[in-house]
Amino acid sequence: MDTKKIVHGAWSSRLAFILAATGSAVGLGNIWKFPYITGENGGGAFVIVYLLCVLLIGIPIMIAETMLGRRSQRNPIETMELLTEEAGADKNWHYLGWMGVVAGLLILSYYSVIAGWASAYVLKAFTGSFFDADAAQIRQLFDEFIASPIQLIFWHSAFMLATMLIVVRGVNKGLEKAVQYLMPTLFILLFLLVAYAMTTDSYFQGLKFLFIPDFSKLTSGSVLTAMGHAFFTLSLGMGAIMVYGSYLPKNISIAKTTLLIAGADTVVALLAGIAIFPIVFANNLQPDSGPGLIFQTLPIAFGAMTGGWLMGISFFVMLVIAALTSSISLVEPAVAWLVENKNFSRQKACLWTGLSTWLLGIGSIFSFNVWANVKLFDRSIFQLLDYLTANLMLPIGGFSIAIFAGWIMSRQSSEQELNMPTVQSYQIWKILISYVAPSAVFFVFLHVVGVL
Ligand code: TRP
Numbered sequence: 231m232d233t234k235k236i237v238h239g240a241w242s243s244r245l246a247f248i249l250a251a252t253g254s255a256v257g258l259g260n261i262w263k264f265p266y267i268t269g270e271n272g273g274g275a276f277v278i279v280y281l282l283c284v285l286l287i288g289i290p291i292m293i294a295e296t297m298l299g300r301r302s303q304r305n306p307i308e309t310m311e312l313l314t315e316e317a318g319a320d321k322n323w324h325y326l327g328w329m330g331v332v333a334g335l336l337i338l339s340y341y342s343v344i345a346g347w348a349s350a351y352v353l354k355a356f357t358g359s360f361f362d363a364d365a366a367q368i369r370q371l372f373d374e375f376i377a378s379p380i381q382l383i384f385w386h387s388a389f390m391l392a393t394m395l396i397v398v399r400g401v402n403k404g405l406e407k408a409v410q411y412l413m414p415t416l417f418i419l420l421f422l423l424v425a426y427a428m429t430t431d432s433y434f435q436g437l438k439f440l441f442i443p444d445f446s447k448l449t450s451g452s453v454l455t456a457m458g459h460a461f462f463t464l465s466l467g468m469g470a471i472m473v474y475g476s477y478l479p480k481n482i483s484i485a486k487t488t489l490l491i492a493g494a495d496t497v498v499a500l501l502a503g504i505a506i507f508p509i510v511f512a513n514n515l516q517p518d519s520g521p522g523l524i525f526q527t528l529p530i531a532f533g534a535m536t537g538g539w540l541m542g543i544s545f546f547v548m549l550v551i552a553a554l555t556s557s558i559s560l561v562e563p564a565v566a567w568l569v570e571n572k573n574f575s576r577q578k579a580c581l582w583t584g585l586s587t588w589l590l591g592i593g594s595i596f597s598f599n600v601w602a603n604v605k606l607f608d609r610s611i612f613q614l615l616d617y618l619t620a621n622l623m624l625p626i627g628g629f630s631i632a633i634f635a636g637w638i639m640s641r642q643s644s645e646q647e648l649n650m651p652t653v654q655s656y657q658i659w660k661i662l663i664s665y666v667a668p669s670a671v672f673f674v675f676l677h678v679v680g681v682l
Contacts, residue, residue, distance in 0.1 A: 244482045251296075251465075251474050252413060252491050253555030258344055259463040260499040261549055262524050265506045267455055269517030272447025273439040276456055277503070279448065283460035284496060287670050290662035291466050291628045292488045293648070294635035299475030300484065301647045305566035306330050306469030309476065310634075319638045326630045330469030331564045333623040335583060337468075338560040339590035340615050342393065345553035346385030347525060348546050350375060355542035360533035365513040368529045372522050382595040387588065389550070393557045394584040397565055398576055412555060413494070416548050420498065422541065423505035426531050436507030439517065440500075450677045457674050458621035463495055467627035470559040473566055485650055485659065521612075561587070629671040636664030 268276055302309040307327030314323040354360065359371060375381060427433055461467045475484070502524075509527045510517050519526055532542030561583050568579035593601075597610035606614055635644060641660075650656040 244479070244487065247474065247478050247482065248487055248490060249413065250555070250559075251471065251487075252494050253552070254465045254470055254474065254559035255463065255491055255495040255556075256413070256416070256498050257552050257556030258341060258348070258549070259459070259556070260495060261502045261552065262344060262348075262521070264459065264463065264499040265503050266519070266521055266523040267459060268440065268503060269507075269510070269523055270520065271449075271452035271455060272444060273517070274441050274443035275445045275448045276452050277440055278443050279453055279456040280459055281496070283457045283670070284464065284492060286662060287457065287628070287667045288460040288464045288466060289488060289492050290659055290667050291461075291632055292464050292471060292492060293485055293659055294631050294663050295466060295469075295471045295628075296475035296478065296484045296488060297644060297647050298631065298635065298639075299472035300478045300480070301643065303476050305476070305570055306472045306563045307567050308571065309469075309472060313634070313639060316643065317638050317640060323630075323634060323638070326627065326634070327469060327563075327567075329623060330467070330472070330627055331567060333468040333619050333627065334470060334560040334563050335587050336590070336615055336623075337462075337619045338393075338557055339587045340594040340612050341553065341557055341560065342389045342587070343382065343386045343591050343594045343612070344521065345389045345550060345557065346382060346387075347375070348549040348553060349389055350381065350385045351525060351529070352543060352546040352550060355529070355532060355539070355546055358539065360529040360538070360542055363529065363533045365515055365526070365530055368533070369526050371529070372525045376522070376598045379595055379599050382598070383592065386591050386595060389553070389557070390584055390588045390591070392554060393561065394580045396554065397558050397561055398580045400576060412548070412551050415544075416498070416552060417501075419541070419545050419548055420501040420505060423528070423531065423545070424501055426535055427505045427508040430508045430512040432511035433508045435511045436509075437504065439507050439511070440503050450674075454621050454625075454674055454678045457671065458625055461624035461628050462620045463499060464492060465556070465559055467624035467631065468560075469563040469627075473562050474559065483651070484648055485655065625671050625675070629668055632663050632667045632671075636660065636668070 264280075268280075298309055298313060299306070302312045304312055305327075307324055310324040310327040311321075314321060354371070360368065363371070427436065430436075465471050478484075506524060506527050507517065509515075509531050510523070513527070513530055515527060517523075528545065529542065532538040532545070535541065561580075564583045565576065565579045568574040568583070569576055572579075574582075594612040594615060597604065597612040601611065604610065609617060644660075645656060648656060648659070650659070
C-alpha cells in the first residue's frame with residue numbers, strides 16, 4: 231500500500247463493526263420491504279429465490295466488499311482507484327465507486343420518506359389511534375396520512391435531519407453509539423409480534439403463504455426483485471459495506487463476521503414475515519397491498535392486544551432506529567469522499583449531501599399524492615427510484631465487485647486480506663465470487679431483457 235496519510239476513522243472493536251454492519255443491513259428492507267414484495271410476488275417461491283440469492287450471491291459479495299474496503303482503508307472511490315493501481319488494471323474501475331455514491335443518495339431519498347412514515351406512526355401509536363380499530367379504520371388512517379404532502383414532508387425532514395446529525399459526529403461517537411442497544415430490543419419485539427400472530431387463527435395460512443412455494447407464481451420480474459432485494463437487504467453493491475470494512479481493524483476475520491451479519495439479517499426478515507402474514511389473512515387483507523402493507527396490518531394487532539399501546543410505540547420507535555442505523559450507511563460513502571478528497575469539513579459535507587437528498591425525497595412524497603398519476607416507464611417516481619437502485623444499480627455494482635475481487639485482484643492479495651481459517655473455505659469463496667455470483671446476476675439480467 232502507498233504511504234499517503236490515512237485520515238480515516240476506525241471501529242473501536244470487532245463488536246462495534248458487527249453492530250454497525252448489522253445495523254446497516256437490518257432496516258426498512260427487512261421489516262417494511264421484504265413482507266410487501268413477498269406479498270406482491272406470490273409468497274413461498276419468491277422467498278426461496280431470495281434465500282438462494284442471499285446465500286450464493288449476497289454472502290460472497292459481502293465478503294468481497296468488506297475485503298476491498300479493508301484492503302485500502304479508504305472511501306469507495308479511492309478504494310477502487312488504489313486497488314486498480316495495485317492490481318495494474320484499467321483505470322475505469324473507479325467509476326464503480328462513483329456509481330455507489332450516487333446509488334446511496336438515491337436510495338436514501340425515498341428511504342427517508344418511508345422512515346418518516348414510521349416516525350409518524352410512533353406518534354399515532356402514542357395518541358391511541360389504533361385502539362380497537364378494525365382493518366378498515368386502520369386502512370383509512372393510512373390512506374389519509376399518505377394523501378397529505380405536508381405531513382409527509384414534515385416527517386421526511388425530521389428523519390433526514392436526525393440522520394445527518396448522527397453522521398456529522400463521525401465513526402466512533404455517532405455511528406457506534408447509535409446501534410448498541412438496538413439489536414436485542416428489536417429481536418424481542420419481533421418475537422412478541424410473532425407470538426401474537428400465533429394467536430390468530432390464520433397463523434398457519436400465513437406460514438403456508440411464506441414457506442410453501444408455488445413456482446407458477448414466479449415471473450422473471452420476481453426473480454430480479456428477489457435478487458435485487460438480496461443486495462438491498464445486505465446493504466451491498468454501493469460501497470456502504472466497503473466503507474464500514476475500511477474502518478475494520480486488520481486482525482478481524484471477515485468471513486466469520488459476514489456470516490453472522492447475513493444470518494441475523496435473514497432471521498429478522500423472516501420473523502417480520504411470520505408476524506405480518508397471519509394478520510393479513512386473519513383480517514381478509516390483500517398480501518399484495520404494496521408499500522403500505524405493514525402500516526395497514528401491524529396497527530390492527532397493536533389495537534387488539536393487551537399491552538398493545540406500549541408494543542405499538544416501542545415497535546415503531548425500533549423501526550425508526552433500525553432505519554437510522556441503515557440510513558447513516560447510505561450517506562457515509564459520499565461524506566467520506568467529500569471529506570477525504572475534496573477537503574470538505576464533515577459539517578459541510580453533511581449539509582450538502584443532506585440537502586440534495588432531502589430535495590429529491592420530495593419527489594417520492596408527491597408520488598403518493600399530488601403526482602400519483604405521473605408515470606415514467608409505467609412507474610411512479612418512488613417506484614422508479616426503487617427499481618433503478620435496488621433492481622439495477624445494486625446488482626450491477628455487486629456484479630462488478632465480484633468481477634474485481636474474483637478476477638482483477640491478485641489471488642495473493644485476497645488470500646492475505648481474508649486470511650481464512652482453512653484453504654477450503656477460501657476456495658469455496660473464490661469459486662462463488664469468480665463464477666457463481668457473477669453468472670447468476672448475469673443470467674437474471676438476460677432473462678429479464680428477454681434474451682433467454
Ligand atoms: N440494508 C438496509 C435495509 O435493509 C438498507 C441499506 C442501508 C442499504 N445501506 C444500504 C441498501 C446500502 C443498499 C445499499 O433497510
